[in-house]
Amino acid sequence: LELELDRISSILRFQVDRHTNRDLLEGTGPHASHCERGDPVCAMLAPAAMFAAVVSGLAGVVVGTADPSHCSFCTADVTFDLSSLPNSTFSLGGGQYHVTTPCGAVDVTCTTSDPAVQDCRGLGSLAVPPIVTPIAGVGGGLNLTLLGGSNDPPCGHSHGGNRTLVYQLLCDETAPLSNPPDADVVERPGCTYVVTWRHPSVCSSKKSVQCVHPGPPAPPPYHCDTCLPTWTPTWDMRRSTMLYTCNDSGFHSVTEAVKYGLVVYDWSNGKDLWTNAHPMDSEELLTKQAEMVMAADPGIPGEQPRVWVYRNTIKALNWYSSVREKLDDPAYAGWFVKFKDYTGPSSNTSYHVPACDFYGTTASPAKCSGFYHDQAQSPNHAGGGRAYRVDGECIEQCDCGATNPCGEYTFDHRNASFADWFINGYMISNETIHHTPLSIGIGYLDDSMTLQGMTEGVPYPTWVEDTGSSPQDMQDHVDAYRANIARLQKELVPKGGFYWQMMKGRGPTVRTVIAHGRKPAHNVTTAQCLATLRTQFCVPNPEAWGVASRYECQVDDPSNGVDATAEFLLTRGDFAWLGYGWVGCTSEERPRPQEWDADYGGKAEESCSEVGTTGVFSRSYPKATVAWDCNTGHGMITMK
Numbered sequence: 001l002e003l004e005l006d007r008i009s010s011i012l013r014f015q016v017d018r019h020t021n022r023d024l025l026e027g028t029g030p031h032a033s034h035c036e037r038g039d040p041v042c043a044m045l046a047p048a049a050m051f052a053a054v055v056s057g058l059a060g061v062v063v064g065t066a067d068p069s070h071c072s073f074c075t076a077d078v079t080f081d082l083s084s085l086p087n088s089t090f091s092l093g094g095g096q097y098h099v100t101t102p103c104g105a106v107d108v109t110c111t112t113s114d115p116a117v118q119d120c121r122g123l124g125s126l127a128v129p130p131i132v133t134p135i136a137g138v139g140g141g142l143n144l145t146l147l148g149g150s151n152d153p154p155c156g157h158s159h160g161g162n163r164t165l166v167y168q169l170l171c172d173e174t175a176p177l178s179n180p181p182d183a184d185v186v187e188r189p190g191c192t193y194v195v196t197w198r199h200p201s202v203c204s205s206k207k208s209v210q211c212v213h214p215g216p217p218a219p220p221p222y223h224c225d226t227c228l229p230t231w232t233p234t235w236d237m238r239r240s241t242m243l244y245t246c247n248d249s250g251f252h253s254v255t256e257a258v259k260y261g262l263v264v265y266d267w268s269n270g271k272d273l274w275t276n277a278h279p280m281d282s283e284e285l286l287t288k289q290a291e292m293v294m295a296a297d298p299g300i301p302g303e304q305p306r307v308w309v310y311r312n313t314i315k316a317l318n319w320y321s322s323v324r325e326k327l328d329d330p331a332y333a334g335w336f337v338k339f340k341d342y343t344g345p346s347s348n349t350s351y352h353v354p355a356c357d358f359y360g361t362t363a364s365p366a367k368c369s370g371f372y373h374d375q376a377q378s379p380n381h382a383g384g385g386r387a388y389r390v391d392g393e394c395i396e397q398c399d400c401g402a403t404n405p406c407g408e409y410t411f412d413h414r415n416a417s418f419a420d421w422f423i424n425g426y427m428i429s430n431e432t433i434h435h436t437p438l439s440i441g442i443g444y445l446d447d448s449m450t451l452q453g454m455t456e457g458v459p460y461p462t463w464v465e466d467t468g469s470s471p472q473d474m475q476d477h478v479d480a481y482r483a484n485i486a487r488l489q490k491e492l493v494p495k496g497g498f499y500w501q502m503m504k505g506r507g508p509t510v511r512t513v514i515a516h517g518r519k520p521a522h523n524v525t526t527a528q529c530l531a532t533l534r535t536q537f538c539v540p541n542p543e544a545w546g547v548a549s550r551y552e553c554q555v556d557d558p559s560n561g562v563d564a565t566a567e568f569l570l571t572r573g574d575f576a577w578l579g580y581g582w583v584g585c586t587s588e589e590r591p592r593p594q595e596w597d598a599d600y601g602g603k604a605e606e607s608c609s610e611v612g613t614t615g616v617f618s619r620s621y622p623k624a625t626v627a628w629d630c631n632t633g634h635g636m637i638t639m640k
Contacts, residue, residue: 070083070103070216071083071085071101071102071103071216072215072216073102073130073132073142073144073214073215073216074132074208074211074214074215075132075133075134075208075211075214076208076211077207077208078134078205078206078207078208079205079206079207079208079211080132080134080142080169080201080202080205081201081206082101082102082103082169082201082202083103083201084177084199084200084201085101085102085197085199085201086101086177086178086179086180087100087101087104088100088180088475089106089107089108089482090180090181090451091450091451091452091478092181092182092183092184092185092195093183093184093185094450094452094461095448095450095451095452095455096118096119096185097116097117097118097185097193098110098116098117099115099116099181099185099195100115100116101115102115102126102130102144102146102167102215103115103126103215103216103219104219105219107482108120108482110122110504111224111227111504111546111547112150113125113218113219113220113221114149114150114165115146115165116165116185116193116195118163118185118193120504121149121150121152121163122149122150122163123146123149123150123163123164123165123193124145124146124147124148124149124163124164124165124166124193125146125147125148125149125218126146126215126216126217126218126219127148127218128146128147128148129213129214129215130144130145130146130147130214130215131143131144131145131147131214132144132145132214132215133145134205135170139170139171139172140171140202140203141168141169141170141171141202141203142167142169142202143166143167143168143169144166144167144169144215145164145165145166145167146164146165146166146167147162147164148162149162149163149164149165149193150162150163151163151531151532151536152506152509152532152536153506153509153522153528153532154528154531154532155190155191156190156191160531161528161531161532163191163192163193164191164192164193165192165193165195166192166193166194166195167195167197168194168195168196168197169197169199169201169202170196170197170198170199170202171198171199171200171202171203172198172199172200172203173200173203174200175198175199175200177199177200177201179197179198179199180197181195181196181197182195182196182197182198224546224547225490225493226489226490226492226493226502227502227504227546227547227548228546228547228548228574228575229304229493229496229498229548229575230493230494230496231302231303231304231305231496232300232302232303233303233574233575234261234300234303234304235574235602235603235604236261236602237565237569237595237596237597237598237599237600238259238260238261238596238597239261239262239299239300239303239304240261240568240572240576240577240578241259241260241261241262241577241578241579241596242260242261242262242263242264242550242577242578242579242580242581243256243257243260243262243263243264243579243580243590244263244264244266244443244444244500244580244581244582245263245264245265245266245269245580245583245585245586245590246265246266246267246268246269246270246271246585247269247270247585247586247587248268248269248270248271248272248392248585249271249272249587250270250272250273250587251269251270251273251285251288251289251292252265252269252270252289253587253589254292254293254296256589256590257293257296257297257307258293258296258297259592259597260579261299261304261577262304262306262307262308262577262579263293263306263307263308264307264308264309264310264441264443264444264500265286265289265290265307265308265309265310265443266310266443266444266582266585267282267286267310267312267317267320267446268391268392268585269285269286269289269585270282270285270286270289271379271392271585272392273285274319275319275379275392275393275394275398276394276395276396277399278399279319279321279324279399279400279401280318280319280379280398280399280400280406281319281321282317282319282320283319283320283321283322283431284321286309286310286431287309287431287435287440289307289309290306290307290309290435290440293306293307294306294307294438294440298438299438304441304498305438305439305440305441305496305497306438307440307441308440308441308442308443308444308499308500309431309432309440309441309442309443310443310444310446311426311427311432311442311443311444311445311446312445312446312447313411313445313446313447313448313481313485314410314411314413314447314448314449314454314455314481315408315409315410315411315446315447315454315456316336316408316409316410316411317408317409318400318401318404318406318407318409319379319400319406322425322426322429322431323409323426324400324401324404326421327371327401327403327404327409328401328402328403328404332418333371334412334415334417334418335411335412335415335417335418335421336371336372336409336410336411336412337371337372337409337410337411337412337467338370338371338372338467339351339355339370339371339372339466339467340465340466340467340468341468342355342370344368344370345368347368347370348368351462351466352459352462352465352466353373353374353375353387353458353459353462353466354375354387354388355368355369355370355373356368356369356405357388357397357398357405357406358381358383358384358385358387358388359380359381359383359384359397359398360397361397364397366405367403367404367405368405369403369404369405369407369409371404371409371410372409372410372463372466372467373404373405373407373408373409373410374407374408374457374458375387375388375389375406375407375408375458376389376391376408376456376457376458377389377391377408377456378391378392378406378407378408379391379392379393379394379398379406380392380393380394380398380406381393381394381395381396381397381398389458394406408454408457410454410463410467412477413449413477413480413481413483413484414476414477414480419480419483419484419487422484422488423484423487423488423491424491427442427488427492428442428488428491428492428495428497432497433492433495433496433497439496439497441497441498441499442492442497442498442499443499443500444499444500444501444582445485445499445500445501448481449477449478449481450478451471451474451475451478452464452474453467453469453474489502498548500550502548503547503548503549503550503575503577504547504548504549505544505547505548505549505550505576506549506550506551506552507544507549507551507567507568507571507572507576508532508533508536508537508544508567508571509522509524509532510524510528510529510532510533510567510628510630510633511524511559511563511564511567511633511635512524512559512633513554513557513559514554514557514558514559516554516555516556516557516583517583519554524633526615526630526631526633529615529628529630529633530615530630533571533608533610533617533628533630534610537570537571537607537608538570538571538607538608538609538610538617539607540606540607541607542571542573542607544571544573545573545574546573548575548576549572549573549575549576549577550576550577550578550579550581551564551567551568551572551576551577551578551579552579552580552581553578553579553580554583555580555583555590555591556591560591560593561593561594561595562593562595562634562635562636562637563634563635564578564593564595565578565593565595565596565598565635565637566626566627566628566634566635566636566637567628567635569600569604569619569621569624569626569637570608570617570618570619570626570627570628570635571608578596579596595637598624598637598639599623600621600622600623600624600626600637601621601622601623601624602621602622603621603622604619604620604621605619605620605621605622606619606620607619608626608628611627614631615629615630615631616628616629616630616631617630622640623639623640624637624638624639624640625637625638625640626638
């Protein structure tokens with residue numbers, strides 16, 4: 001039977017790859033209806049599901065599939081069929097978690113096929129046999145425990161530091177089949193994440209005939225064709241450093257910028273300059289800042305774009321001229337979400353946020369807008385009170401054009417023509433990837449759309465009420481947003497682009513880090529260090545090298561020198577950067593350890609390995625040997 005299945009599989013894989021995968025990716029062909037429009041994960045997994053279904057039908061066996069329509073769990077006594085659970089990805093816990101049926105894979109842009117994630121960390125997997133526990137008593141139901149979640153970084157002292165996911169499925173005969181999970185995910189106890197789901201599918205069970213496996217096979221491993229950039233990687237230490245920064249009082253120091261191989265600029269850069277421009281020109285000043293840096297150091301042809309600039313994926317900031325042009329043009333009104341029942345200036349106090357500016361003059365009265373907007377992080381004239389928070393002070397009336405007040409508006413990703421402009425007019429544009437003579441990268445892509453509305457909205461989450469959005473409206477907003485982000489990644493990477501959040505890796509995090517601001521200290525035990533390096537990084541071709549990684553340091557942390565550099569050099573792959581993430585705007589230079597400017601001779605010979613069983617791990621570079629001692633928690637760099 002195994003030989004016959006191998007023969008059939010080779011034939012079917014060819015046919016599926018040749019026909020079905022192409023049809024699904026293009027949204028055409030007889031199998032296209034199985035995927036929702038713009039769903040890249042479905043398009044990726046459906047060929048494997050088709051292959052599994054065909055082989056299963058021919059041979060009478062179950063093979064790996066991501067098809068949640070075959071979703072049964074059993075004990076020796078009873079079997080529960082969960083196939084009627086909705087096959088959608090739900091945003092829970094204020095957008096921190098994404099969850100789908102236990103037999104599915106979340107359709108967010110994360111490098112996992114787990115059914116639930118927290119900030120892209122998988123919480124549990126069917127790759128490890130699940131624990132199936134019927135719930136006795138009134139109502140009844142099922143506790144389904146999935147082990148084998150992410151251990152990056154290690155979480156707790158049980159299960160090897162892996163996270164654990166529990167579906168608490170409660171019988172509710174009155175709930176519709178489309179009923180979503182409860183809005184919150186509870187971490188109880190630590191590193192165990194409980195999803196409560198009230199659904200009629202667990203109100204009945206059938207007697208088990210034979211329970212060989214308690215659950216179905218796990219979905220196929222996630223394959224990502226946009227997880228690594230297409231440019232030539234650098235192993236030059238200086239050019240492998242990064243800085244995400246801004247100077248809100250003016251332009252950032254080019255002298256500091258050229259010390260880093262990659263510089264990312266926030267929207268607040270030069271805020272004191274563009275806030276009082278007529279009209280505001282944040283976008284143009286970001287381009288000018290990038291041009292100043294590239295004039296001093298253009299980088300290496302064929303390698304990473306030298307400078308990357310900020311864009312927002314959901315907030316339409318009209319101090320960007322490209323956004324303002326569309327917002328002020330009635331022909332594009334469908335691209336932006338509106339306030340509910342807006343009637344003009346009389347609606348100013350009808351919402352949780354004001355619809356009008358507060359400051360104006362006789363010649364230029366205060367402006368109002370029927371498009372939803374808030375002032376969470378918006379330039380304002382001082383004196384408006386709590387509703388008009390000043391994030392960049394306008395000396396005169398704030399000028400974001402003649403039509404609408406300055407504010408954080410909302411893109412409507414459900415609009416097809418908007419999606420085309422968003423990707424190939426706003427993100428990929430002459431100000432970024434198509435900039436000449438040197439490309440400017442897209443940097444930090446901020447914020448997102450959740451079922452509660454825009455992230456970082458103020459006050460949160462009143463966006464839904466102020467726009468009059470129904471639950472279906474919100475699900476449509478979220479689905480369209482995800483589809484556009486997935487499409488952006490697929491179009492951006494082949495053009496030589498990448499952005500900050502696409503750097504999914506964080507390194508081994510075996511270095512102890514002090515607390516900084518709101519970021520807590522990170523302490524690592526010897527056991528955690530050994531487990532991480534032995535199983536994830538100091539192995540042939542580590543899986544971590546399959547994604548781009550950023551190793552972030554905190555300002556003034558004493559471990560930023562030898563320890564941070566040794567950890568980086570010991571475990572890095574082709575696409576990795578060491579340096580500073582977002583730590584706010586400043587005109588002062590960040591400390592730069594001398595180890596970040598040393599010459600280690602280029603690419604390492606191979607991955608790291610343990611010296612015997614000493615707990616010391618080393619890696620050889622042409623001009624240095626790098627080591628990490630899990631016993632002491634420190635690194636060493638020895639020049640040859």
